[in-house]
Amino acid sequence: MDSDPAPLLSTRAIMALQSIDPATLSEVQAFREDFARFIMPYKFGIDEISTKVSILREEFAELQDYNPIEHISSRLKSAESIEQKVIRKNCEPSFEAIRAAITDIAGVRIVCSFVSDVYRVFELLTAQEDVHVLQVKDYIAHPKPNGYKSLHVIVEVPVFLSGGPVAVPVEVQLRTVAMDFWASLEHKIYYKYDGEVPEALLRDLTAAAGTAGQLDITMEDIHRQVRGDGGAAQYALPVSV
Numbered sequence: 051m052d053s054d055p056a057p058l059l060s061t062r063a064i065m066a067l068q069s070i071d072p073a074t075l076s077e078v079q080a081f082r083e084d085f086a087r088f089i090m091p092y093k094f095g096i097d098e099i100s101t102k103v104s105i106l107r108e109e110f111a112e113l114q115d116y117n118p119i120e121h122i123s124s125r126l127k128s129a130e131s132i133e134q135k136v137i138r139k140n141c142e143p144s145f146e147a148i149r150a151a152i153t154d155i156a157g158v159r160i161v162c163s164f165v166s167d168v169y170r171v172f173e174l175l176t177a178q179e180d181v182h183v184l185q186v187k188d189y190i191a192h193p194k195p196n197g198y199k200s201l202h203v204i205v206e207v208p209v210f211l212s213g214g215p216v217a218v219p220v221e222v223q224l225r226t227v228a229m230d231f232w233a234s235l236e237h238k239i240y241y242k243y244d245g246e247v248p249e250a251l252l253r254d255l256t257a258a259a260g261t262a263g264q265l266d267i268t269m270e271d272i273h274r275q276v277r278g279d280g281g282a283a284q285y286a287l288p289v290s291v
């Protein structure tokens with residue numbers, strides 16, 4: 051006995067689609083295809099940078115018995131987040147204008163053990179000949195007023211598509227574990243309060259950023275002493291760390 055195939059769309063979705071004029075529907079479909087074509091190179095840009103960072107990480111681990119990179123994460127900006135930024139930046143809503151104005155559609159975050167590692171990984175990545183630096187923002191040397199610290203660099207990498215190479219901007223954020231801990235909590239609080247964070251919490255967050263900064267200094271100092279290249283505080287460490 052034949053049974054009806056399971057519907058691909060719910061009755062509500064079919065009714066909604068039937069009520070849209072076919073011209074609008076084909077416009078929506080065309081837009082979806084254009085958006086997929088627009089976003090694809092950014093995904094490949096993330097892949098390029100992630101591969102470069104993974105190679106550096108493996109090489110360090112193999113040859114130097116030391117790994118300056120704790121972890122790597124990446125994100126492709128969502129259509130909603132791009133839309134919000136287009137509105138916020140008062141950018142013309144065309145793919146061409148968005149491509150020129152929004153340089154963090156592809157994002158990679160590199161979390162390092164120590165501040166010196168952040169700068170070392172930055173130097174190694176940006177010295178590669180196919181990595182073109184467009185902009186650097188050093189929020190470690192110059193933290194934001196709320197205490198936010200990270201080293202940001204917008205790089206452009208070539209992505210080889212069937213039609214030829216395309217230069218894709220990728221935002222790389224480099225930070226320590228302590229900076230990352232602080233930034234992720236601050237991000238959650240900011241969203242929880244929809245940007246209207248109470249004064250007392252803001253004060254606590256700024257103070258916590260200072261504590262995280264102090265922790266980075268102390269940890270790096272201990273690390274240097276263990277490696278035997280000195281440190282600011284010259285106290286002896288107990289056996290193995």
Ligand SMILES: Nc1nc2c(ncn2[C@@H]2O[C@H](COP(=O)(O)OP(=O)(O)OP(=O)(O)O)[C@@H](O)[C@H]2O)c(=O)[nH]1
Pocket residue numbers: 154187194196198202232233234236237
């Ligand atoms: N948690 C947290 N993240 C931040 C903060 N400031 C910047 N970031 C992160 O860094 C990204 C880029 O920040 P910036 O380099 O300062 O760029 P911007 O001045 O905001 O400029 P646009 O990215 O063009 O809006 C943001 O999208 C966040 O992911 C902050 O105060 N707290």
Ligand SMILES: Nc1ncnc2c1ncn2[C@@H]1O[C@H](COP(=O)(O)OP(=O)(O)OP(=O)(O)O)[C@@H](O)[C@H]1O
Pocket residue numbers: 123124125127128131135154156157158159221222223237
């Ligand atoms: N370069 C990056 N690498 C990895 N993750 C990132 C990067 N930039 C942002 N993120 C993370 O992606 C998530 C969502 O980011 P989203 O694109 O919505 O906003 P944003 O880039 O942080 O802010 P804005 O749109 O104001 O520039 C957040 O968890 C954020 O921490």
